[in-house]
Amino acid sequence: MTVQIGVGETGKLMRRDVVQALLENRDGMLAIGGLGAPAWDITAAGDSPLNLPLWGGMGAAAVMGLGLALAQPERKVVVITGDGEMLMGVGSLATVAVQRPRNLSIVVLDNEHYGETGMQETHTKHGVDLVMMAKGAGIADSRLVRTAAEVLQLRADIHAGNGPIFAQVKIDETSQPLVLPPREASILQARMREAIMGPQAHLQ
Amino acid sequence: MQREQLESAPSAAADWPDQIYDLLKQHNVRQVGLVPDAGHSRLIKRCLADNDMKVVSLTTEEEGVGLAFGAWLGGEKSVLLMQSSGVGNIINMLSVAIAHRTPCPILVTMRGDFGEFNPFQVPMGNATQACLEAMGTLVKRADKPEDVAETVNATLRLAYNTYRPTATLLGQRLLGAKTFGR
């Protein structure tokens, strides 16, 4: 691990450090980034065909991860998304839990706000507990992450493949510089398919 | 014992659900996302009994478009089963399949169509085709048992070969709407 996982003025984790730590030396792990800041975060960690940064589809990031994890059981899949995005599709945690994909992790970067749209408060700001909701849905390994040590433990567990894992990571709300991924979504899809299946992907 | 269902399902003699299942096998469909509809119950049973199909029960139809995208990213073909009211739940999510050019075939059993008795089914049933088409989905419709296989096959082929959301609407006449004397 080269990245130092820092904290902001609030004493909470810095989002880019968390994401960098999760994606460093990723060993072929596939990552889906929820629309808005999480998509910029996975791009800041290094744009790659193994990344699928979303420009829309709010509420479906987790279940996209499910479809991918079911299709590619030998690969690790991590969904990195925002609290607002997760809240919009929170029922999908039940759908994921019932399928029990060993290779899927869902990491919510919880800044307690809708960052991308002007920092309006989300329900997590008012005590809504995503970890309890994920546990209630049936994801036994659902955890709150507040410290650098817990991020490193999360990273180890994601790579061990004992999923499904759900993690709500409390992060500093400071917004970070834009690091934009390609916006042509057919390219984003095709490049990940090619990274997984080789040129054959385009002949399916 | 199950009581008589308010929702209509095809008669036991109808074999078009089995024909749809055979088409899903021919196309090597590996993920089946669904929110149940009585009209799909026989097809759902066939899929559940198939170890090569991952049947994913969804909390809302909207999840199904996300599932289809994830499946295709990982090289698997999928299909989405729902009733017409579910189309209202997927409208914005169709943008995912359109922007990424994801094959997303949807088989919709119609309500609010011929002989509907439930007022809540009519507004969405009446708007199903228009909503799908307004969102760039290619829609075909089958109202007779003998048209189902050809129509569904076209919907599957258009999706997998031309990378877009497509839909077959399975008309309520196929399902034998219950009127309870009304």
Ligand SMILES: Cc1ncc(C[n+]2csc(CCOP(=O)(O)OP(=O)(O)O)c2C)c(N)n1
């Ligand atoms: C269906 C839909 N509703 C609303 C929006 C507008 N929108 C875009 S990003 C976003 C907020 C995302 O917040 P969060 O997931 O918490 O990410 P953050 O930026 O806070 O990291 C919203 C509401 C949208 N793109 N799609």
Ligand SMILES: [Mg+2]
């Ligand atoms: Mg947020």
